[in-house]
Amino acid sequence: MGFRITFLGTGGGRHTTMYQVRSTGGMLIEHDGRFLHVDPGPGALTQMHRIRYDLTRTDSVIVSHCHPDHYSDAESVIEGMTRGGWTRRGSLYGSQTVLRGNGRLGPCISDYHQGIVSSVSVFEPGDVLDVDGMRVDICRADHSDPTNVGFRFHTADGIVSYVSDTAYSDEIADQYIGSRVLLLPVTTPTGNRIKYHLCTDDALTFVERVRPELVIFIHLGVVIIRRGPDKEAESVERATGIRTIAAHDLMVLDVGRELKLSDAKTFEGEWIPDSSP
Numbered sequence: 001m002g003f004r005i006t007f008l009g010t011g012g013g014r015h016t017t018m019y020q021v022r023s024t025g026g027m028l029i030e031h032d033g034r035f036l037h038v039d040p041g042p043g044a045l046t047q048m049h050r051i052r053y054d055l056t057r058t059d060s061v062i063v064s065h066c067h068p069d070h071y072s073d074a075e076s077v078i079e080g081m082t083r084g085g086w087t088r089r090g091s092l093y094g095s096q097t098v099l100r101g102n103g104r105l106g107p108c109i110s111d112y113h114q115g116i117v118s119s120v121s122v123f124e125p126g127d128v129l130d131v132d133g134m135r136v137d138i139c140r141a142d143h144s145d146p147t148n149v150g151f152r153f154h155t156a157d158g159i160v161s162y163v164s165d166t167a168y169s170d171e172i173a174d175q176y177i178g179s180r181v182l183l184l185p186v187t188t189p190t191g192n193r194i195k196y197h198l199c200t201d202d203a204l205t206f207v208e209r210v211r212p213e214l215v216i217f218i219h220l221g222v223v224i225i226r227r228g229p230d231k232e233a234e235s236v237e238r239a240t241g242i243r244t245i246a247a248h249d250l251m252v253l254d255v256g257r258e259l260k261l262s263d264a265k266t267f268e269g270e271w272i273p274d275s276s277p
């Protein structure tokens, strides 16, 4: 039993990604002994190596949308999930652009990689998925990839929501009311709103509307990283009275009766898992 998120990456946006100021490897979720990788962007593989996570254990992959900070390592993750491409297994979920392509966007997972998993599902807002026994609701987003979505993960101890890249509106925020934990992609700091993303001011309004137990800033762009994400999160906590923190790479959140934060154990040097030939 249990629900654990390891933040393989906490960066987002073009400059954080291209310079790897922070890793952009997405989130590894363990739920009741199953492993789900959400948005394996650049850095996912090296971070899994650092924590000695053998990606042949991954059961499912979700890619929210067709921007490289969310998908670039996904094909290698699929090769891991399928034991090097030799065993048909695992489920792959993605938006229209990710799996089918739409106009100038995508697809960003090759036909070959879509062909080696057990199932491929295109999702859209309003869908309810059963991901290895966990209910996942698909929510609307307002982003430059128009097929992007957000997620509500139903755990035994409440709803954990991952609001993927989006502009703010009350309608977007209201979908997450009832969440216990809110993972917010705060790309820019206060006073620095950019199109199709959240800044700290938007985060404040978002948190006021949803009022979860814990808010975690992720998808940090270079400007908010320079400004100091801890201070930005603190300003939201002060204004709302709701516990708000900025994530750091390889932070771990355990969702049980209590919410526990820790850091993944890391290792240096060469490592070849036993599952390897």
Ligand SMILES: [Zn+2]
Pocket: 012, 013, 067, 069, 070, 165, 219
């Ligand atoms: Zn992004």
Ligand SMILES: [Zn+2]
Pocket: 065, 067, 143, 145, 165
């Ligand atoms: Zn994006």
